[in-house]
Amino acid sequence: xxxIIGPVERLVEEFSKLPGIGxxxxxxxxxxxxxxxxxxxxxxAEAILSLREKIHLCPVCFGIxxxxxxxxxxxxxxxxxxxxxxxxxxxxxxxxRTGKYNGVYHVLHGAINPARGMEGDNLKIKELISRLEGDxxxxxxxATNPNLEGETTAMYLRRLIMPLGIRISRLARGLPFGxxxxxADDVTLGQSIEERREF
Ligand SMILES: [Zn+2]
Numbered sequence: 001x002x003x004i005i006g007p008v009e010r011l012v013e014e015f016s017k018l019p020g021i022g023x024x025x026x027x028x029x030x031x032x033x034x035x036x037x038x039x040x041x042x043x044x045a046e047a048i049l050s051l052r053e054k055i056h057l058c059p060v061c062f063g064i065x066x067x068x069x070x071x072x073x074x075x076x077x078x079x080x081x082x083x084x085x086x087x088x089x090x091x092x093x094x095x096x097r098t099g100k101y102n103g104v105y106h107v108l109h110g111a112i113n114p115a116r117g118m119e120g121d122n123l124k125i126k127e128l129i130s131r132l133e134g135d136x137x138x139x140x141x142x143a144t145n146p147n148l149e150g151e152t153t154a155m156y157l158r159r160l161i162m163p164l165g166i167r168i169s170r171l172a173r174g175l176p177f178g179x180x181x182x183x184a185d186d187v188t189l190g191q192s193i194e195e196r197r198e199f
Contacts, residue, residue, distance in 0.1 A: 011026075011029075054066045061073050061104060061106050061107060062107040063089050063107050072092070078104055079103045080136075081103070081136055081139065082103025083106050083128075083139070084104070085142050085144065086108070087150065087153070088109065089109075091107075091145075094183075095143065095181070098193060100193050106124065106127075106128050107124065108124050108125065109122075111149035112153045112156055113149055138167060139169060140157075140166055140167070140168050141169050141196055143170075146176070146179050147178045147179070167198070169197060169199050170197060171196055172193075175192050
């Protein structure tokens with residue numbers, strides 16, 4: 001039997017799917033919107049839709065952008081000879097906030113899960129290698145997360161990049177093992193990229 005749910009339950013359910021939103025918060029947000037002026041609800045809905053319509057992946061680094069190239073790739077003031085490899089687009093803002101990195105990025109869109117074997121096919125690894133072969137890259141900073149998947153990915157990439165004769169570095173230890181770059185504090189992350197070590 002199909003469950004019939006009304007607009008209130010439906011929105012509570014949708015909010016509950018978001019990270020960090022439990023059923024209580026979902027309900028609070030829904031009732032807040034019910035009480036808010038029409039305009040606010042429309043603006044929220046419009047912002048969500050335009051996020052999906054206008055945002056695409058940068059064809060160079062696979063970060064997200066609403067322009068042809070992302071702000072970092074199109075910035076000639078950045079050092080394009082350094083590429084910082086991250087797992088997700090959401091890892092870039094925390095690294096940018098540290099103000100300690102002036103190179104460009106490459107987003108893998110995931111990490112290798114050792115439990116499922118060395119499957120890197122769905123990651124942007126081929127694209128990274130062709131960037132390294134094509135561009136004048138002097139250093140690759142492996143900034144995958146300091147957890148099992150991130151370490152496995154970093155080691156896998158090192159094996160691929162080493163023959164190209166490019167300097168490889170890894171974020172300094174200091175970020176706790178199992179940490180997520182996205183949630184690291186700015187100071188620790190800043191030190192970690194500044195004091196990156198040969199890998
Ligand atoms: Zn880009």
